[in-house]
Amino acid sequence: AVKAGGKGQYRFYQPALSASLVQRLALEQALRDAVDEDQFVLHYQPRVDAVTGELRSMEALVRWQHPLRGLVGPLEFIGVAESMGLIEALGCQVADKVCRQLRAWQADGLPLVPVSINVSARQFNHGDVPGMIARCMSRHGVPASLLEVELTESCMLATDRPVADELTALKALGIKLLVDDFGTGYSSLSQLQQLDLDVLKVDRAFTAQLRNGREGMAFFRAIVSMAHVLRMSVVAEGVENAEELAILQDLGCDEVQGYYVSRPLPAAAAARLLRAGSLFPALLQSA
Ligand code: C2E
Ligand code: MG
Ligand code: MG
Ligand code: MG
Numbered sequence: 001a002v003k004a005g006g007k008g009q010y011r012f013y014q015p016a017l018s019a020s021l022v023q024r025l026a027l028e029q030a031l032r033d034a035v036d037e038d039q040f041v042l043h044y045q046p047r048v049d050a051v052t053g054e055l056r057s058m059e060a061l062v063r064w065q066h067p068l069r070g071l072v073g074p075l076e077f078i079g080v081a082e083s084m085g086l087i088e089a090l091g092c093q094v095a096d097k098v099c100r101q102l103r104a105w106q107a108d109g110l111p112l113v114p115v116s117i118n119v120s121a122r123q124f125n126h127g128d129v130p131g132m133i134a135r136c137m138s139r140h141g142v143p144a145s146l147l148e149v150e151l152t153e154s155c156m157l158a159t160d161r162p163v164a165d166e167l168t169a170l171k172a173l174g175i176k177l178l179v180d181d182f183g184t185g186y187s188s189l190s191q192l193q194q195l196d197l198d199v200l201k202v203d204r205a206f207t208a209q210l211r212n213g214r215e216g217m218a219f220f221r222a223i224v225s226m227a228h229v230l231r232m233s234v235v236a237e238g239v240e241n242a243e244e245l246a247i248l249q250d251l252g253c254d255e256v257q258g259y260y261v262s263r264p265l266p267a268a269a270a271a272r273l274l275r276a277g278s279l280f281p282a283l284l285q286s287a
């Protein structure tokens with residue numbers, strides 16, 4: 001009787017378990033289709049000089065133009081794409097779209113700034129990132145001076161030499177390297193010192209602490225001096241208001257990015273920013 005009950009229970013729970021599995025498999029299949037059918041679009045978020053507001057770069061942020069759900073943000077699918085080994089193909093499409101977009105903006109006579117591309121640790125571990133990017137560059141005739149690569153601290157964590165070699169190869173191509181979300185991962189100071197990295201993007205968690213008083217500010221100030229000792233420039237991520245911007249200017253932070261400056265924008269709106277060149281006048285006008 002006990003056994004039969006157990007069986008009954010098993011049958012009862014099985015559909016619930018397989019429902020989430022089915023959901024996951026459906027998402028994976030939809031993602032595969034999305035890569036095959038080119039359903040990804042890029043939005044661009046500017047990074048500007050902290051003092052002058054001059055446009056320094058645009059970050060390419062991928063979105064999934066889902067046929068039924070509309071625009072889906074990367075947090076919902078990048079992790080899945082990584083775990084199913086699809087991130088290499090997706091990353092390749094992103095790099096290709098960035099180069100194609102740069103050429104289109106150039107053809108429209110727009111003054112260009114570099115575009116930064118986010119690259120996951122998994123791409124460094126499983127693929128040839130410098131080769132992939134070099135092929136995109138030559139396919140579209142885009143110079144390395146117009147490309148930047150954002151890597152998270154977990155990319156540096158992989159202790160195997162090949163990752164360091166890949167970073168060196170990117171640098172040899174002439175591509176700037178940015179450390180993304182700094183302060184949330186596990187990179188060591190010695191790694192920061194050894195790898196030839198150009199820009200430290202401080203995670204928005206630290207920007208958010210700036211308004212909490214002395215400690216938040218002192219902490220950020222320490223990060224700025226450390227980066228400058230390492231000859232890296234510092235970007236504050238997630239700047240959301242005038243008060244944070246003023247503090248960051250005071251702390252000597254080099255560049256800022258965040259909703260207060262601009263949300264990530266579709267390509268057409270990003271083109272208008274390229275033409276404008278600087279963002280603070282627009283902010284002052286809207287204030
Ligand atoms: P990330 O590279 O750190 O990008 C910054 C994220 O913070 C973006 O979210 C951006 O929209 C958001 N953000 C910018 N300013 C603010 C602000 O002032 N306040 C707040 N609360 N958020 C702000 P998004 O576009 O959802 O991207 C999330 C993450 O997905 C990115 O974080 C990046 O790690 C990843 N990602 C995006 N595109 C790609 C890609 O093409 N390849 C890979 N491998 N990862 C990507
Ligand atoms: Mg990034
Ligand atoms: Mg970031
Ligand atoms: Mg971040």
